[in-house]
Amino acid sequence: MTASSQSPARPAVRLGALARWETLLVILLVGLIAAGARMSPFFISGGNFANLTSSVMEIAIMALPMTLVIIMADIDLSVESMVGLAGAVLGTLVVAGVPLPLAIPVVLAVGALGGLLNGLLVTRAGLPSLVVTLGTLALFRGLANVLLGPTVISVWPDWFTSFGFGTIDGSPIPFTLVVFLVLVVVFWAVAHATWIGRQVFAIGKNAAASRYSGVRVNSMRNWMFVITGMIASLAGIILVARFSSARNDNGTGMTLTVVTVVLLGGVDINGGKGSIPGVVLAVFVLALLQNILRLAGVSSEFQGIAVGLLLVFSVIVPQLARQTRGAVDRARRSRRPPAGPIASGEVTA
Amino acid sequence: MNGSTRRFVVGLAAVALVVAACGSSTATTAPTAAATAAPTAAPASSAPAASQAASAAATQAASQAASGGVTAVMIPKQINNPYFDVAFKGAQKAATDLGGSVTQVGPSAADATQQVPFIQTATTQKAGAIIISADDATAVAPALKAAMAAGIPVVGYDSSPAVGAYNVFVNQADTNGIGAGLAQMACDLAPNCTGEIAVLSAAQSATNQNAWIAAMQTTLKDPKYSKLVWDGVVYGNDDPQVSTQQAQALLQAHPNLKVIVAPTTVGIVAAAQVVRAAKKTGQVFVTGLGTPKGMVDYVKGGESPEFALWNVTDLGYLAYAVANDLANKTITGAPGETFTVPSLNNGQPYTIGADSVVVLGPPFVFNKGNIDQYVASFGF
Numbered sequence: 001m002t003a004s005s006q007s008p009a010r011p012a013v014r015l016g017a018l019a020r021w022e023t024l025l026v027i028l029l030v031g032l033i034a035a036g037a038r039m040s041p042f043f044i045s046g047g048n049f050a051n052l053t054s055s056v057m058e059i060a061i062m063a064l065p066m067t068l069v070i071i072m073a074d075i076d077l078s079v080e081s082m083v084g085l086a087g088a089v090l091g092t093l094v095v096a097g098v099p100l101p102l103a104i105p106v107v108l109a110v111g112a113l114g115g116l117l118n119g120l121l122v123t124r125a126g127l128p129s130l131v132v133t134l135g136t137l138a139l140f141r142g143l144a145n146v147l148l149g150p151t152v153i154s155v156w157p158d159w160f161t162s163f164g165f166g167t168i169d170g171s172p173i174p175f176t177l178v179v180f181l182v183l184v185v186v187f188w189a190v191a192h193a194t195w196i197g198r199q200v201f202a203i204g205k206n207a208a209a210s211r212y213s214g215v216r217v218n219s220m221r222n223w224m225f226v227i228t229g230m231i232a233s234l235a236g237i238i239l240v241a242r243f244s245s246a247r248n249d250n251g252t253g254m255t256l257t258v259v260t261v262v263l264l265g266g267v268d269i270n271g272g273k274g275s276i277p278g279v280v281l282a283v284f285v286l287a288l289l290q291n292i293l294r295l296a297g298v299s300s301e302f303q304g305i306a307v308g309l310l311l312v313f314s315v316i317v318p319q320l321a322r323q324t325r326g327a328v329d330r331a332r333r334s335r336r337p338p339a340g341p342i343a344s345g346e347v348t349a
Numbered sequence: 350m351n352g353s354t355r356r357f358v359v360g361l362a363a364v365a366l367v368v369a370a371c372g373s374s375t376a377t378t379a380p381t382a383a384a385t386a387a388p389t390a391a392p393a394s395s396a397p398a399a400s401q402a403a404s405a406a407a408t409q410a411a412s413q414a415a416s417g418g419v420t421a422v423m424i425p426k427q428i429n430n431p432y433f434d435v436a437f438k439g440a441q442k443a444a445t446d447l448g449g450s451v452t453q454v455g456p457s458a459a460d461a462t463q464q465v466p467f468i469q470t471a472t473t474q475k476a477g478a479i480i481i482s483a484d485d486a487t488a489v490a491p492a493l494k495a496a497m498a499a500g501i502p503v504v505g506y507d508s509s510p511a512v513g514a515y516n517v518f519v520n521q522a523d524t525n526g527i528g529a530g531l532a533q534m535a536c537d538l539a540p541n542c543t544g545e546i547a548v549l550s551a552a553q554s555a556t557n558q559n560a561w562i563a564a565m566q567t568t569l570k571d572p573k574y575s576k577l578v579w580d581g582v583v584y585g586n587d588d589p590q591v592s593t594q595q596a597q598a599l600l601q602a603h604p605n606l607k608v609i610v611a612p613t614t615v616g617i618v619a620a621a622q623v624v625r626a627a628k629k630t631g632q633v634f635v636t637g638l639g640t641p642k643g644m645v646d647y648v649k650g651g652e653s654p655e656f657a658l659w660n661v662t663d664l665g666y667l668a669y670a671v672a673n674d675l676a677n678k679t680i681t682g683a684p685g686e687t688f689t690v691p692s693l694n695n696g697q698p699y700t701i702g703a704d705s706v707v708v709l710g711p712p713f714v715f716n717k718g719n720i721d722q723y724v725a726s727f728g729f
Contacts, residue, residue: 040474042473042474045471045473047473047499048473051469051470051473055465055466055469142677152485152487154485154486154487154488154511161491165491165492232675239462242491243461243462243465243485243487243491244487244488244490244491245461245485245487245488249460250462252460291470292468294454294466294467294470295470295473295474297452297454299428299454299457300428300454300455300456300457300463301429301457302468304457313706318596326458
């Protein structure tokens with residue numbers, strides 16, 4: 001009841017703030033495109049577009065469920081190991097003679113199960129998701145190592161590898177980009193136009209208040225981990241297709257980039273705030289930045305530094321903005337009493 | 350509410366302006382940025398000024414000057430790795446000799462998923478040629494095939510991409526060459542090419558080592574080596590401690606042992622240490638495959654008067670020379686074709702073999718006379 005009475009005012013506040021962050025990202029995007037076009041004559045070309053998008057699609061796909069998880073004030077660090085485990089399971093099944101169209105759903109189920117393990121440990125055992133998924137980060141990678149050992153499975157059907165690497169005939173649009181865009185529409189709709197999305201935001205803002213308002217908080221968190229695990233295994237399948245090789249170290253280091261993209265997309269690391277469009281914009285900012293650095297011949301260590309700086313930047317700027325706003329609010333509150341729905345602090349008090 | 354909103358907008362707008370300003374300033378100074386970026390991408394560069402030209406201009410020049418040296422991009426498994434830096438120096442020397450240029454770019458960790466974007470970028474930039482040591486033979490194949498489809502010659506070196514994803518692979522040494530080299534060094538070191546020899550290998554399942562040892566045994570059937578007695582193979586797993594134990598066991602089990610052959614960089618050092626510690630210098634000799642830096646002490650100390658490795662500088666040199674020939678269309682990479690590189694192989698022609706593989710030559714032997722020079726130039 002309380003939730004519904006707050007909702008008319010709250011989305012207005014939220015959307016306004018997001019629009020500003022997204023504007024910044026759009027400006028960044030335009031700036032990057034202009035810089036890229038000036039710097040290299042090869043920047044504006046279909047081939048380059050295909051390269052720069054396909055190189056971040058696994059990260060982009062995983063950033064979507066990660067957005068919802070972080071909005072709920074949880075985190076899932078195990079996604080990169082699930083990418084590795086998915087590849088290992090897929091490779092093992094295919095080597096054992098299971099046809100690929102049958103193996104793929106099995107791998108997605110493994111991903112969902114891995115996510116369920118995360119979810120149950122978080123919700124039933126009441127452990128912080130940071131710790132649980134740090135554990136499963138090691139666990140899933142360990143399982144991948146056990147399944148594959150040092151062997152690399154590199155015999156895949158042509159249709160599978162051309163799905164991972166190819167573009168739609170006669171266009172520079174990678175098949176994997178289509179998968180991403182379909183998922184964007186689904187996640188966008190769910191996050192911003194359904195009761196599921198409203199509950200996700202509510203849990204992130206104040207889990208206790210949501211529980212008293214009748215939201216099944218733990219069930220929702222559990223489901224989000226299941227979905228994240230499943231999407232991570234999908235990313236694992238795509239990675240295998242793109243590189244036509246399943247190795248035990250597939251996906252290593254991806255979690256950092258996924259979280260970077262989500263935070264750069266304007267999602268609050270403390271939960272409760274964020275949007276799918278912002279994260280989609282951030283995906284392209286990252287893709288463009290990496291592409292431009294590579295075209296400029298910047299060495300790969302410095303590219304790593306760039307990703308790190310982006311992460312710091314995307315955490316610090318909103319934090320500074322929040323502090324500034326908080327100071328302004330406090331100053332105003334001392335002048336006149338608060339009227340109507342203002343800060344979440346009021347709800348908890 | 351309104352006031353704070355406005356201030357927040359103003360703040361963000363300020364940030365946005367700063368960011369936008371940074372963006373546009375990098376854009377306008379693009380030529381200088383590219384010029385400084387080139388040497389950063391090529392850390393080992395004693396690079397000629399020509400290679401510092403903006404990459405775009407350089408690649409255009411290369412595609413125009415079809416008969417001059419090609420502008421090649423060298424993509425090692427990993428950058429800032431001494432081994433690949435030495436190969437890059439060789440490629441740079443070849444580029445200077447042939448009037449072209451080469452830049453080295455690549456992943457900071459030996460990881461195929463990080464290597465592929467560099468291939469794609471080189472393709473986008475229409476590089477004159479790609480010279481690559483594959484992190485994963487199949488993972489890089491689709492990207493390399495796309496480069497070849499775009500008309501860019503692809504030369505593999507050190508670690509081969511999948512067959513069909515390169516025009517020519519420059520192999521540092523073939524199995525038979527290494528096997529023969531190991532047998533010959535054992536013969537050199539055993540007094541009068543007579544006495545017991547044993548092998549200290551890496552893991553029992555190590556593919557390369559097993560192939561080399563088998564080739565060595567084949568060579569030993571030659572009557573020339575009939576007085577060498579085979580004491581068998583032990584496995585040190587490329588672990589210093591296990592290798593040391595195995596070498597000690599060899600000395601105890603075979604009191605008349607003359608030569609330990611260790612075709613692994615870990616094993617050869619461990620064996621030389623054991624010989625020195627056991628005060629058997631001059632009685633038992635150690636040889637095999639090692640690095641100049643790891644072995645210099647034992648070469649001078651007499652435990653290992655000679656050992657072998659391929660010449661990494663020459664490997665880079667040959668890879669560039671082949672890329673250049675492919676770009677100039679003097680070769681296509683088809684098996685059976687021959688070509689000559691004046692400063693390599695004593696000026697004798699190279700022949701492209703099955704699967705479009707060219708072998709650099711017999712392993713390069715290091716001894717007291719040349720080791721200092723290679724410790725300095727290889728740095729590993």
